[in-house]
Amino acid sequence: MVTQLIVGVEGADVRNYLTFILNGKTQRVDNIAGDMTLLKWLRDQKSLVGSKEGCAEGDCGACTVAIVKTDDSGNLIWRSVNACIVFMGMLEGCAVITVEGLNGPDGELHPCQKALIDFHGSQCGFCTPGFVMSLFTAWSNKHGLMAEDIDDTLAGNLCRCTGYRPIVEAGLSLKNSKQPQWELDRNEILKKELLEINSSEPVEITDGKNSFSIPTNHEDFSKTYADQPSATIVSGATDIGLWVTKQNRDLPNMIWTGRVKEFNKIDEQDDFIIIRPAVTHQEAMAKLGNKWPTIKALWKRFGSVQVRNSGTVCGNLANGSPIGDLPPALIALESLIELTNKNKKRKLPLEEFFIEYGRQDRHAGEYVSGIFVPNKPGDNFRCYKLSKRFDQDISAVMMGANLIVEKTKITMAKICFGGMAGTPKRATEVEKALLGQPFEPQSFIKASKNINKDFDPLTDVRGSADYRRKAAQNLVMKYGYELTGSFVPNLADRNQVENLVS
Amino acid sequence: MKDTDGSAKEGTVHKAIRHDSAHKHVSGAAKYVDDIAVPPNTLQILLGQSKFAHAKILSMDLSQVENFPGVIKVLTAADIPGINDCSPFAGDDPIFAENVVSYLGQSVFAVVAEDIKIARNAIELADIRYEELPAVITIDQALETGNVLGPPAVIECGEADQALDKSKNKLEGKIILGGQEHFYLEGQAAYAFAGEDTDIVVHCSTQHPTEIQHKVAMALGLSNHDVTVITRRMGGGFGGKESQGNLPAIVAALAAKLTGRPAKIIYDRDDDFILTGKRHDFQISYKVGFEDNGLINSVIVDQAMRCGMSWDLSEAIAARAMCHAENSYFIKNMRITSHRLKTNTQSNTAFRGFGGPQGIVGMERVIDHVAYHLNIDPLLVRERNFYPHKTSTEYGKTPYGQTVHDCVIQDIISELKKTSNYFERRQSIEKFNKNNDFLKRGIALTPVKFGISFNASFLNQAGALLHVYNDGSVYLNHGGTEMGQGLNTKIAQIVANEFKLPLNKIKITATSTGKVPNTSATAASSGSDLNGMAAKNAAEKIKSRMAEYLAAEAQIKPNEVSFEDGKVLVGANDYNFSDAVKRCYMGRISLSATGFYSTPKVHWNPKTLKGRPFYYFAYGAACSEVVVDLLTGENRILRTDILHDVGKSLNPAIDIGQIEGGYVQGAGWLTTEELVWDDRGRLLTHAPSTYKIPACSDRPLDFRVKLFSEGENCEETIHRSKAVGEPPLMLGTSVLMALSHALQAVNARKAYPNLNAPATPERLLMQSLQLGGPSV
Numbered sequence A: 001m002v003t004q005l006i007v008g009v010e011g012a013d014v015r016n017y018l019t020f021i022l023n024g025k026t027q028r029v030d031n032i033a034g035d036m037t038l039l040k041w042l043r044d045q046k047s048l049v050g051s052k053e054g055c056a057e058g059d060c061g062a063c064t065v066a067i068v069k070t071d072d073s074g075n076l077i078w079r080s081v082n083a084c085i086v087f088m089g090m091l092e093g094c095a096v097i098t099v100e101g102l103n104g105p106d107g108e109l110h111p112c113q114k115a116l117i118d119f120h121g122s123q124c125g126f127c128t129p130g131f132v133m134s135l136f137t138a139w140s141n142k143h144g145l146m147a148e149d150i151d152d153t154l155a156g157n158l159c160r161c162t163g164y165r166p167i168v169e170a171g172l173s174l175k176n177s178k179q180p181q182w183e184l185d186r187n188e189i190l191k192k193e194l195l196e197i198n199s200s201e202p203v204e205i206t207d208g209k210n211s212f213s214i215p216t217n218h219e220d221f222s223k224t225y226a227d228q229p230s231a232t233i234v235s236g237a238t239d240i241g242l243w244v245t246k247q248n249r250d251l252p253n254m255i256w257t258g259r260v261k262e263f264n265k266i267d268e269q270d271d272f273i274i275i276r277p278a279v280t281h282q283e284a285m286a287k288l289g290n291k292w293p294t295i296k297a298l299w300k301r302f303g304s305v306q307v308r309n310s311g312t313v314c315g316n317l318a319n320g321s322p323i324g325d326l327p328p329a330l331i332a333l334e335s336l337i338e339l340t341n342k343n344k345k346r347k348l349p350l351e352e353f354f355i356e357y358g359r360q361d362r363h364a365g366e367y368v369s370g371i372f373v374p375n376k377p378g379d380n381f382r383c384y385k386l387s388k389r390f391d392q393d394i395s396a397v398m399m400g401a402n403l404i405v406e407k408t409k410i411t412m413a414k415i416c417f418g419g420m421a422g423t424p425k426r427a428t429e430v431e432k433a434l435l436g437q438p439f440e441p442q443s444f445i446k447a448s449k450n451i452n453k454d455f456d457p458l459t460d461v462r463g464s465a466d467y468r469r470k471a472a473q474n475l476v477m478k479y480g481y482e483l484t485g486s487f488v489p490n491l492a493d494r495n496q497v498e499n500l501v502s
Numbered sequence B: 001m002k003d004t005d006g007s008a009k010e011g012t013v014h015k016a017i018r019h020d021s022a023h024k025h026v027s028g029a030a031k032y033v034d035d036i037a038v039p040p041n042t043l044q045i046l047l048g049q050s051k052f053a054h055a056k057i058l059s060m061d062l063s064q065v066e067n068f069p070g071v072i073k074v075l076t077a078a079d080i081p082g083i084n085d086c087s088p089f090a091g092d093d094p095i096f097a098e099n100v101v102s103y104l105g106q107s108v109f110a111v112v113a114e115d116i117k118i119a120r121n122a123i124e125l126a127d128i129r130y131e132e133l134p135a136v137i138t139i140d141q142a143l144e145t146g147n148v149l150g151p152p153a154v155i156e157c158g159e160a161d162q163a164l165d166k167s168k169n170k171l172e173g174k175i176i177l178g179g180q181e182h183f184y185l186e187g188q189a190a191y192a193f194a195g196e197d198t199d200i201v202v203h204c205s206t207q208h209p210t211e212i213q214h215k216v217a218m219a220l221g222l223s224n225h226d227v228t229v230i231t232r233r234m235g236g237g238f239g240g241k242e243s244q245g246n247l248p249a250i251v252a253a254l255a256a257k258l259t260g261r262p263a264k265i266i267y268d269r270d271d272d273f274i275l276t277g278k279r280h281d282f283q284i285s286y287k288v289g290f291e292d293n294g295l296i297n298s299v300i301v302d303q304a305m306r307c308g309m310s311w312d313l314s315e316a317i318a319a320r321a322m323c324h325a326e327n328s329y330f331i332k333n334m335r336i337t338s339h340r341l342k343t344n345t346q347s348n349t350a351f352r353g354f355g356g357p358q359g360i361v362g363m364e365r366v367i368d369h370v371a372y373h374l375n376i377d378p379l380l381v382r383e384r385n386f387y388p389h390k391t392s393t394e395y396g397k398t399p400y401g402q403t404v405h406d407c408v409i410q411d412i413i414s415e416l417k418k419t420s421n422y423f424e425r426r427q428s429i430e431k432f433n434k435n436n437d438f439l440k441r442g443i444a445l446t447p448v449k450f451g452i453s454f455n456a457s458f459l460n461q462a463g464a465l466l467h468v469y470n471d472g473s474v475y476l477n478h479g480g481t482e483m484g485q486g487l488n489t490k491i492a493q494i495v496a497n498e499f500k501l502p503l504n505k506i507k508i509t510a511t512s513t514g515k516v517p518n519t520s521a522t523a524a525s526s527g528s529d530l531n532g533m534a535a536k537n538a539a540e541k542i543k544s545r546m547a548e549y550l551a552a553e554a555q556i557k558p559n560e561v562s563f564e565d566g567k568v569l570v571g572a573n574d575y576n577f578s579d580a581v582k583r584c585y586m587g588r589i590s591l592s593a594t595g596f597y598s599t600p601k602v603h604w605n606p607k608t609l610k611g612r613p614f615y616y617f618a619y620g621a622a623c624s625e626v627v628v629d630l631l632t633g634e635n636r637i638l639r640t641d642i643l644h645d646v647g648k649s650l651n652p653a654i655d656i657g658q659i660e661g662g663y664v665q666g667a668g669w670l671t672t673e674e675l676v677w678d679d680r681g682r683l684l685t686h687a688p689s690t691y692k693i694p695a696c697s698d699r700p701l702d703f704r705v706k707l708f709s710e711g712e713n714c715e716e717t718i719h720r721s722k723a724v725g726e727p728p729l730m731l732g733t734s735v736l737m738a739l740s741h742a743l744q745a746v747n748a749r750k751a752y753p754n755l756n757a758p759a760t761p762e763r764l765l766m767q768s769l770q771l772g773g774p775s776v
Helices: A038-045 A111-118 A128-141 A150-154 A165-176 A181-197 A218-227 A240-245 A281-291 A293-300 A305-310 A313-319 A326-332 A428-434 A441-448 A465-484 A494-500 B022-027 B063-067 B116-123 B139-145 B160-166 B209-220 B246-259 B269-275 B314-322 B356-374 B378-385 B409-419 B422-435 B487-499 B527-554 B577-586 B652-670 B727-744 B761-770
Strands: A017-022 A025-030 A064-070 A076-082 A095-097 A203-206 A211-214 A232-234 A253-256 A266-269 A272-275 A336-341 A344-349 A354-356 A367-374 A382-386 A397-406 A409-418 B043-049 B055-061 B071-075 B107-113 B127-132 B153-157 B169-177 B189-194 B200-204 B227-231 B263-266 B282-290 B296-308 B333-342 B439-452 B461-468 B474-478 B506-508 B561-564 B567-570 B573-576 B592-598 B603-605 B610-612 B616-629 B635-644 B702-707
Touching: A017 A181, A017 A203, A025 A181, A064 A128, A064 A181, A076 A128, A076 A181, A076 A305, A095 A181, A111 A128, A111 A165, A111 B022, A128 A150, A128 A165, A128 A305, A128 B022, A150 A165, A165 B652, A218 A253, A266 A281, A272 A281, A281 A293, A281 A305, A281 A313, A293 A326, A293 A382, A313 A326, A313 A367, A326 A382, A326 A397, A326 A409, A382 A465, A397 A465, A409 A428, A428 A441, A441 A465, A465 B761, A494 B635, B043 B116, B043 B246, B043 B269, B055 B107, B063 B071, B063 B116, B071 B116, B071 B246, B107 B116, B107 B246, B139 B282, B139 B296, B139 B333, B153 B314, B160 B282, B160 B296, B160 B333, B169 B356, B189 B246, B200 B209, B200 B246, B209 B227, B209 B246, B246 B263, B282 B356, B296 B314, B296 B356, B296 B378, B314 B333, B314 B356, B356 B378, B356 B439, B356 B652, B356 B727, B378 B409, B378 B439, B409 B422, B409 B439, B409 B616, B409 B635, B422 B439, B422 B616, B439 B727, B461 B527, B474 B487, B474 B527, B487 B506, B487 B527, B527 B561, B527 B567, B527 B577, B527 B592, B567 B577, B573 B577, B616 B652, B616 B727, B635 B652, B635 B727, B652 B702, B652 B727, B727 B761
Parallel strands: A017 A095, A211 A253, A232 A253, B043 B263, B200 B227, B296 B333, B474 B506, B635 B702
Antiparallel strands: A017 A025, A064 A076, A064 A095, A203 A211, A266 A272, A272 A367, A336 A344, A336 A367, A382 A397, A397 A409, B043 B107, B055 B127, B071 B107, B153 B333, B169 B282, B189 B200, B189 B263, B282 B296, B439 B616, B461 B474, B461 B592, B561 B567, B567 B573, B603 B610, B616 B635
16 A cells, blocks of 8 residues: 555545546546556546557557546636546546547437548548547637648647548538537536536545545645655656656656646746646647747647647656757747745756756756746747658757847847757857847858857757758758848748748 | 448449448447457467567576566467468568577567556566677668578560660669658557367458468468458558568467467557568669660669568569569660568568559659759650550560550640649749749659559459348458458449449458458459459359349249349349349348459569569559758648549549558658668667658648549459559659759759658758758
8 A cells, every 4th residue: 555645635635536527427436556548448447449549659649539628717628638648647627538429419420520431531440530539629629620720630640541631621621510409518518517526626546556646736736745756746748658658667656737726827927927837838839829929830840739738838848858849949038947845946047957868957856836938029039840740740950049139230149959969958159159240141151150069969860960960050040041031931831831832 | 522322323333432431430439459349368468579680599588577477478489389480471480589589679479468567567577698690780781791582683674784885875873762661550469369179260450361360370280270360450551461460460379379368469559660571671773874865775773672581572572673663664675683682670571562662763763863864854754765555556565574555654644744734833943943042842743653463473363252141131251351441342332233232231241261261462452353353253143043043933034134223123023132032042042152253364473573463554643843941951742633543443532542642651651751770770760759651731732633534444354443552652752753853953953963762851951962052
């Protein structure tokens, strides 16, 4: 028997079972391993085998299901997620809808399912339930079925048979369909059911070997982690899920940030936008993306809708991936990271957090409690990501860059790269070379040569050292051209490329 | 294309009918092997893999694995009662390596456990000592060390050397083509249980149930009739389930037999990548002699292919690569030499096109190079060299001796160049390229001619089994397997059409070796050609028995009995089909028949590599336009126009799906899909996080696909259709050639861009820089 982890409530009211709704039926689940994934549970325990395992790492989308919550005003919020890397505890208080849960009361197909049939959108059919669920989530959110965003809706679902055209057309055809009355009715019932299971009780589940703790306020979280600093903090599990499914690691104790009330928001104070630990990429993208379109474009290429619906910004940074798409952008914006140990807080520039490959400046007992992004204009802020495939790929080279121009001279430059070193790292020699120079392409061309002084990149499956060096130089050059007026369309953005089609 | 569900009165063939499982696909009700409800005592199997590419096994201590709680059995070579081999024919693929391991990831033993987590934990406790041996990983290493599976194979026609010497212009060059992982969404999967006596039943995700039956029997020391293999459907195959399903199926059967409990093995994605073979990577060197007008006199081509650690299907794949080395072009003097290289890597295997794609890309590269040299449009060079049209008085002959009498590539090209507006767009692209330093566009229109039939003639046979029950419902079974290509739908259409019944009267059932024996793999695009004919044959038998009986009853001639619109017309009487069936049943008429078909006219001499291996050719062409960012190497397909010949289409909706999917898969092979091994032979790209198949947004921005409307097979194929599974993959060649065109705009034709594949952003940027493209 493992000891109970949540200490804030002194063992009194910690619920030892999960409550959530599965395809319209309330579930009470106890005695379950903390590292049990939703996909495994659905297939093995519930015989719901419509959701498939295609990769067990959140990259193919064959296991896509919808997770539903209500927002503060009681509206339903639908998220598509990859069930292969969702831990069961993360369902607490939510509703899960799988492909088996879409049918109408008389067994009629849902419009999303019907559209895929009408447009011949399935061949082997293995990926199809995942596509259905991605379309269904967009349909339910009334967002993501237009020509300009359908690719984003489907970026997290791989199909090896069709070449995608019929699936896209099926998706686009849905924008004119109405929700059937039975679906509207069903959603009303769902709202009520969600309200009924809504609680702020802390929960901890375990099978006696692996536990999963779900504190619901910051104080509990803080105390719990301080008492058990060897526990694994989980946010979206888009990486930690893989420790289980891919690396077969044993995680005896996990503490989840997802239901901590204070962690679920984006604050604005003292000239900072503060992203708290449970804020997902999708939520942060909506906020920061409105302010800086370039970071929205980058974020759209970050994982997929499913991954962004699960993964969090703080989790991404805490994990310290050397390539991580986001740190270079956030560092170029001069963001700070806040670390908390019980009640002690410290803030440091994000770039200083990354010490070396696999090592971050996070002491025992500390957790990332917020990212502080300066809330200032960034007219010259740009992000560039290079990868083998545009969507759902990890960058070979990632550049975030920002600068200030005063009276035709560059007076501030922050240029940061991912993929060029063991950590996200600023190109300080390039920056130096830009400072004080006239704001014209030649300055950037000259400065870009300093990439060789700043970096000695590695060769790996994503790119050779030589390619990384050259591409990084060219990105600095491209950045210069773009700012000074010779715009080169970004091929990653299909909408920007459209007018090139002859 | 809006679909119909096959209830149309006017018949069921040549109609855009939805996939028979579409409803089940979208509702999650379509069952794959891992979805089958199994008894709770079912065991899970995990394979223990070699940690070296080439090594002697010094000792193997698996006692800790065996003693791990929850482990029921550990399997090694010593546990195999029969023959330790899972190869398709050469006998060189051990189920479990003995003494020596030949690639990193090779199966050495198996853990059979209560659940997969136990198996995963236990497997780490294996103590195997190796003595590393020198490993040959790359094509270059194999060429240097002379590591081959067999001597080079050669096909020659005319006098290649002399014709080259005499040519006014000569060029030589080389193209490197990477391999390709199948990435079927459903990994290899098998589920086995033992029955009475020595019976074993295996449910398996395979294109070749019969081979699995035979290999299971051989390994378990049984007869073929002891083993039943069942395949309802696969979650994608693409050739990757032609021979690669043998290993998991045998291991599952072995575990079931030895433990007496049902056992299942499901490769997870990483294991699937690491254990199974892929499309062969090639290095193709060429010499070409040609005239100023683009007429090619001679081509000498060397195809070096990485086969991996064993033959698998490489001999046949090499043959097909050689038989497609001239693509659609009548080259009177040609020599093709194939080097089948042995390496300490996964044993490469069938993949949609089966060597054909590599052969064709090689030839298209030759054309592109020639056109560059002459500074003329490559399409003109292509047109100058096509095989004579089917209406010509004199036909061309392939280097392997087959007369090409059905060539329609001219018709396809002339329509496609019009509808795609090729020449005008090429001009405007060249203008665009002059005015843009960083973005370059490219366009290419490339043809495909693909030979249909298995090279090995004996494989071109198929069987079907048809029952008509006394309520008039029809039970259809045939030797082909469904992997998404819509084979079952097409064959049900064919049978429904024979009886003039609505499609829903035909029950499609899982492929089973217990129903149709001695089948060939569903491969070589031949699924509907072969099995469709066999099913038609079975239906005809039942129809004629019914007609004979009903005619005798009515005292008319059998040919006065006809089947129409769900009815059987017998003289003055018209019976509902079910009533007619009932009468026949009461009259003690057999309402069950087997059907059989063997492809006529084909013959092939595997020693001389000459003959008529192909019953006919399928033709098609694609025009792709791309844009490249020379600063980063990023690129996109802007527009694609395809015109493809499927003869008289059995099902236009399914055929369009095959064409679009094949094209995108071919484009993926040549652009983003990159396999990387390290020096030790470890495959570094073994999951979708590192291996990039096309995603949704990679499809062409503007994608126009049409069937060749005049298409009609010259040969008497099933309803004059043509096979469609593989040929469209090679339409993706146009993307590589369009990228080459874009790079030709770099630095005003300084040099020919020797673009290799996959043309990743890295490769494009580095190639551009070599040509003097923009950089600091």
